[in-house]
Amino acid sequence: xxxxxxxxxxxxxxxxxxxxxxxxxxxxxxAKEKFYCLAMFPYPSGKLHMGHVRNYTIxxxxxRYQRMLGKNVLQxxxxxxxxxxxENAAIKNNTxxxxxxxxxxxxxxxxxxxxxxxxxxxxxxxxCQPDYYRWEQWFFTRLYEKGLVYKKVSGVNWCPNDQTVLxxxxxxxxxxxxxxxxxxxxxxxxxxxKITDYAxxxxxxxxxxxxxxxxxxxxxxxxxxxxxxxxxLFHLSSPIAGQLDYFNIYTTRPDTLMGVTYVALAAEHPxxxxxxxxxxxxxxxxxxxxxxxxxxxxxxxMEKKGVDTGLKAIHPISGCEVPIYAANFVLMxxxxxxxxxxxxxxxxxxxxxxxxxxxxxxxIEPVSxxxxxxxxxxxxxxxxxxxxxxxxxxxxxxxxxxxxxKKLEQSGKGHKTTNYRLRDWGVSxxxxxxxxxxxxxxxxxxxIAVPFERLPVLLPENVEMDGVQSPIxxxxxxxxxxxxxxxxxxxxxxxxxxxxxxxxxxxxxxxxYQEGMLDSRAANYWLPVDQYVxxxxxxxxxxxxxxxxxxxxxxxxxxxxDEPFKRLLCQGMVLKDGVKMSKSKGNTVDxxxxxxxxxxxxxxxxxxxxxxxxxxxxxxxxxxxxxHRFLRRLWKAVANHLNAGNAPALAxxxxxxxxxxxxxxxxxxxxxxxxxxxxxxxxxxxxAAVMELLNEVTRHADYSxxxxxxxxxxxxxxxxxxxAPVVPHISHELWQQLGHSNPVxxxxxxxxxxxxxxxxxxxxxxxxxxxxxxxLDIAANADQETIKSLALENENVIRxxxxxxxxxxxxxxxxxxxxxxxx
Numbered sequence: 001x002x003x004x005x006x007x008x009x010x011x012x013x014x015x016x017x018x019x020x021x022x023x024x025x026x027x028x029x030x031a032k033e034k035f036y037c038l039a040m041f042p043y044p045s046g047k048l049h050m051g052h053v054r055n056y057t058i059x060x061x062x063x064r065y066q067r068m069l070g071k072n073v074l075q076x077x078x079x080x081x082x083x084x085x086x087e088n089a090a091i092k093n094n095t096x097x098x099x100x101x102x103x104x105x106x107x108x109x110x111x112x113x114x115x116x117x118x119x120x121x122x123x124x125x126x127x128c129q130p131d132y133y134r135w136e137q138w139f140f141t142r143l144y145e146k147g148l149v150y151k152k153v154s155g156v157n158w159c160p161n162d163q164t165v166l167x168x169x170x171x172x173x174x175x176x177x178x179x180x181x182x183x184x185x186x187x188x189x190x191x192x193x194k195i196t197d198y199a200x201x202x203x204x205x206x207x208x209x210x211x212x213x214x215x216x217x218x219x220x221x222x223x224x225x226x227x228x229x230x231x232x233l234f235h236l237s238s239p240i241a242g243q244l245d246y247f248n249i250y251t252t253r254p255d256t257l258m259g260v261t262y263v264a265l266a267a268e269h270p271x272x273x274x275x276x277x278x279x280x281x282x283x284x285x286x287x288x289x290x291x292x293x294x295x296x297x298x299x300x301x302m303e304k305k306g307v308d309t310g311l312k313a314i315h316p317i318s319g320c321e322v323p324i325y326a327a328n329f330v331l332m333x334x335x336x337x338x339x340x341x342x343x344x345x346x347x348x349x350x351x352x353x354x355x356x357x358x359x360x361x362x363x364i365e366p367v368s369x370x371x372x373x374x375x376x377x378x379x380x381x382x383x384x385x386x387x388x389x390x391x392x393x394x395x396x397x398x399x400x401x402x403x404x405x406k407k408l409e410q411s412g413k414g415h416k417t418t419n420y421r422l423r424d425w426g427v428s429x430x431x432x433x434x435x436x437x438x439x440x441x442x443x444x445x446x447x448i449a450v451p452f453e454r455l456p457v458l459l460p461e462n463v464e465m466d467g468v469q470s471p472i473x474x475x476x477x478x479x480x481x482x483x484x485x486x487x488x489x490x491x492x493x494x495x496x497x498x499x500x501x502x503x504x505x506x507x508x509x510x511x512x513y514q515e516g517m518l519d520s521r522a523a524n525y526w527l528p529v530d531q532y533v534x535x536x537x538x539x540x541x542x543x544x545x546x547x548x549x550x551x552x553x554x555x556x557x558x559x560x561x562d563e564p565f566k567r568l569l570c571q572g573m574v575l576k577d578g579v580k581m582s583k584s585k586g587n588t589v590d591x592x593x594x595x596x597x598x599x600x601x602x603x604x605x606x607x608x609x610x611x612x613x614x615x616x617x618x619x620x621x622x623x624x625x626x627x628h629r630f631l632r633r634l635w636k637a638v639a640n641h642l643n644a645g646n647a648p649a650l651a652x653x654x655x656x657x658x659x660x661x662x663x664x665x666x667x668x669x670x671x672x673x674x675x676x677x678x679x680x681x682x683x684x685x686x687x688a689a690v691m692e693l694l695n696e697v698t699r700h701a702d703y704s705x706x707x708x709x710x711x712x713x714x715x716x717x718x719x720x721x722x723x724a725p726v727v728p729h730i731s732h733e734l735w736q737q738l739g740h741s742n743p744v745x746x747x748x749x750x751x752x753x754x755x756x757x758x759x760x761x762x763x764x765x766x767x768x769x770x771x772x773x774x775x776l777d778i779a780a781n782a783d784q785e786t787i788k789s790l791a792l793e794n795e796n797v798i799r800x801x802x803x804x805x806x807x808x809x810x811x812x813x814x815x816x817x818x819x820x821x822x823x
Contacts, residue, residue, distance in 0.1 A: 001642045001737050005635035007599025007729070014732040015116060023745060024075065024118040028525040032072040036526045037063035038505055040534030040542070043080045044104035044126075048111045050574040050581055051535075053591050054607045054617060057726075058571055058683070059533040060117045061608060064725035065677045066530075067118075068749040074526055076508040077112065077119040079105050081128035083497040084162055084178060087433040091465045097433040098461035101128060111592060115600045116728050118745070123511045127500035132507065133435035134456035135517035136499055141438055141449035142556060148194045151447065155268055155290075155332055156426065158186035163468040164430045165190065167496065167541070168423070174301070184291045187268070191437055191493065192424040195548050199224055199420040202547055211567035213614075216539040223540050225421020230254040230405045232414030234263060234340070237312040237321050240274045247271060247313075248336040250419055254408075255400035256342040258389035259363035261353065263313045264306065264327040266337035272326040275309040282307045282326060289328050304329050304352045316413040317404070318390070327352065333423060343379060350379035363389050364397065425545065427496045432470035434494030435459065440481070441489045448483070457490060470494075501542055502549035505529055505564055516558075523559040528566045536570040543568075569681060572616040574607075581619070589619055601727035602628040608726050609687045630691060631730055634723075637698050638716055638734050644703040647713035657760070659711045662700055666715040667756040669693040673722045674749070683726065690722050713738070718750055766791045767818045768800045776817075784811045791817040 018024065028034075039059035042052055063075040081101050090097040105126060112119070125132055143149045157166040161181035165188070170177045195202075203224045206217045229252040239245035249263070265272045267289035276283040285307040306327035313322050329348060330339055343353035343360040353360050364384045366373050373380040383397035392400050408414030428437065436457040438450040450457055460478065463471040472478045473492045481488055503517075509526040510519035534542075543565075550564040573580045576587040594603045606627040611617040641647075655663065669689045676686035697715045702708030717738055724731035724744045735744035759780050764787065766774040774794045778787060788809045791797060797819065804821040811817050 001639045003636070003639050005632045005730070007601060007631075010733045011114075011116065011600055011729040014729040015113060017732065017743065018116075018118070018745075021743075022122075023743070024120050025122050026072055026074050026120055028522055029072045030525070032070070034074070034526060035063070035066040035071040035531070036074045036509075036529045037066065037531045038076065038508070038529045038533070040532070040538065041078045041080050041501070041504060042108065043083060043085065044101055044108055045085060046104045046107065048108055048115075048591050050589050050591060050607070050619070053115065053603060054574055055533060055535070055571055056112065056115070056117055057604045057607050058569065058613050059531070060604075061677070061683055061725040062531050062533070062569075062681070064118055064728060064745065065749070067745060068721070068724070068747060070748065074123075074508070075117075075119055076123040076511075077117070077121070078123075078125040078504060078508065078511075079127065080497065080501050080504070081105070081126040082133075082434045082494075082500055084164065084431060084433070087431055087465070087468075088162070090433075091467065094465075096461060096463055096465070098128065101126075111595075114595055115591075115604065118728070123508050125504065125507060125511045127435075127497075127504065128433075128459075130456045130458055131514075132504075133459075133495075133500065135507070136435055136495070136503070137438035137450070137455050137457060138452060139503075139517055139552075139556070140495075140499075141452070141455075143193060143552065144439075144449045148197065148552070149191065150194070151189055151191050153187055154190045154192075154426065155185050155187055156190060157183045158188075160184055162431070165426060165428060167426060167498075170541070185289065187290065188430075189428075190426045191428045191439075191491075192426050195425045195545075196420060196422055198548055198551055199226070199422050201551060202422075202544065205547070205562055208563055209565075209568070212565075213536070213568060213570055216536065216543065216568060216570065219539045220544055223422060223544065227252045227419050227421070229417060229419055230401075230408065230414050231417045231419075232257075232316050232408050234313040234316060234338075236271075237314055240271065240311075243271060243274050247338050249338050249340050250335045250417070251340055252419075253342070253345070253397075254404040255383070255386060255392075255395075255397040256345045256363055257317065257340070257404055258386070258392065259342040259344045259361045260315060260322055260340045261343060261359040261361055262322050262341045263324045264330050264339050264341050264349075264352070265309070265324060266330040266332040267326050267328065268332045269326070269330075269337045271311065271324070272309055275311055275326075279307075279310055282309055285326060285328075289326075302328065304348065304355065306352060306356065308356075316408060316411070323358070325352075325356070334421075335419065344375055345379055345381055347379045347381060350375075361388060363387060367396070425496075425548070427499055428493040429496050430470065430473070430493060431468070432459075432463070432465075432472060432494065434497060435500065436472070437491040437493050437495060439491040440483055441491060443487060447491075448488075451483075459494070498541060498545050502545040503553065505532075505546070506550070506553065506559065518553065518558045520558055520560075524561070527559055528561045528564055531567050531569065532565040533569045533571060535573075539570070569613060571613050572611065574617050574619060576619040578618070594624065598624060598628045599631075599729070601631060601729050605631065605687065605727050608683045610684065612682050612684055630694075631727065633698070634694060634719065635730065635734070637694060638720070638737060640701070641703075641709070641712055641716055642737060645709060647709035648706045650710045650714060651707060654707050655711065656707075658700060659702070659707055660756075660760070662696060662711050662715060663756050664759065665693055665696045666711075666718050667752040670718055670722065670750050671752040671757070674752070677725070686722070687726060690719050693719055720744065721747055721750055762814060764791075764814075765816045766794060766797055767816060768797060769821060770818065771800075773797050773800050784813075787811050787817060791819065 037059055039056050063073050067073040086097040086101045090100050157171050159166055159176040159181055161179045171183050175182055203226055229250055231248055231250045233246045234249055235246040267286045276286055306325040309324045309326055311324040313324050341349040343349040344362045345364055360375055362375055365387045367384045371382055386392045386395045386400050392403055405416045436459055438457050439447050440450055441447050479489045506518055506523055510522040513519040546564050553559050581588045606624045610623055672689045673686040676682045697712055720731050720734045731744050761777050762780045764776045765772055774796045776790055801821050807822050808820040
């Protein structure tokens, strides 16, 4: 065997073997237990970064481990290929987005192969390909026919730099998540999918996801935001011509209803707009609101502003008149666009009331000493007991909820209801590089879904980019078409790219299927995904939309499961000098340079060993060197072993104590690594355990006896197999060198031998008055009297007990002896 480790040759040989033998290509096999392992597919940005490498290495380790357990493992790879980054890069580089995207895919695919990831490349897909988005368009038309899709003019988050709409989840601190430009509010026609129809299912089924991080489930619960409350009517004291004489308000705190001192409307509420016709200050305020963000996070931090509309509302119980303000913190897209303001018991309302000199009334008092109520300093927002509330005085907040709801129901002015924070999913985008929305706009301003036989609506790829304007919006000829001899126009908006990523995992089960969106037979065999790996930044956007899409596909009869992903692992970030790696910070590390210098196995080993997968990984050049040194040591250990001669079969009855100790360490390692890979998914501690085993083997190498070689052979083979998911190339070669004809990827995962774990002796620590004074090696089956005698006879123990009265000797079996002495 070659004495020196040559990673480039070894890795090239292993990769050629896998490709030649199509080692990772799989089909449905009902006779075998399946395991579908998937990492979130990448956007083809041009080059892999270390975040990619970590994400895909974690998934590959899990997939390879599950394969060695004998399962039928699917691990596919594809490309989230549509989106603004490609379009912006194309504008910058004076090329077409398609050309730029396909070139990046080719380069990144080569990098992924160099890293040895065990993908079934026969299932590769790119979401920008017509045979993919064709079925997405078809599905949209089915949802349209079911009434789950609608179009309306809506206030949206508009990025003036990218010239497109952003979902609320895509607005971060009032700015665009991509380019950090301050977001504006804009009124435009938008297509929506009714995710709110599935709000209760999405919430309830989170309880099924017991193998998801609780943090992710909590984030989704909060985003869905189920609440129990009361919806009530406030009538106008003086109706406006052409408008309803009332409006609805929803509140989760009906116990505070008697403290309402004003009502706030969204700037775009019909009543506010009508009142603005004779109120110039209000009209100007409404205009100002049109250029502000509609994201909740931005509204929470912005200065609260408003204008008196001049209108009055009648309190539904007291009958008193309260002023109606238009306010920038109320959104038309949330609830009814109107809120009752209780400044005594809501901090936002309190701040607004202070700013505009509005009354602040207390209607809830504390019920415990640790509750502090000083309305001159802040609102009292906790629940308590009602005061200044007429017939409801003395009731607790909980009892008042029911009593006030009943009063409103009896008068026909309100009722209990359930509400959700979740809003329907706006899927329209105004840029070019995305799947065209399959709708024909009719001459009479109506619309119709594009018929199945006219799908896909193709996005032209050979285009010239003229700034940020979409080529299909700029080209009247592309818009023009006909239906049944009548002129119609293509919709020029494209889908939000989260549409593509919401079902790609399902298409991977049947990517070549041409008869429909999914081959239900294949989909039901593989789904749900058994292990999904990706960043926690996708906890709300992608993961919620994918769960929604899965239920839509289930209800279309395409698949039978309720949820797309059974187990979720959210890997931590890769940091350098304490901050996330990014091009803008200039602190990136190029994986390609590391592969060229050290080999892929070293890169994989470092990323898995440096930190537990859920935690951030701090980059360390010395850590990479250390990983490479370990692989050289492993290679050398196997080479020395093979050069020492042939190892016979193990003869357990001929082993010396030292040989039994090495064998025990081998099987302890197998047990620990198996648990770390499967239940705990702490791959760093698994690697550390194998490193300890190798240290033990090399420290006590015994080439002088046949059984010494046999015990070492068992340990080295175990080390190679246990590391095979992490460092597959070197393991592939070493497994062959150790005399195996089958590849290590087809080897069975080792099982520990319980009998090997049995110790003939154990070590006990001896304490005198709680302080360590000796260590004893004693027979594992020694009784307590023998243990006490040996402890008391120990020379060092005698030094600390001589001349003192031994009051008690306590034996903790398998651990320690504590001797209590007194003067």
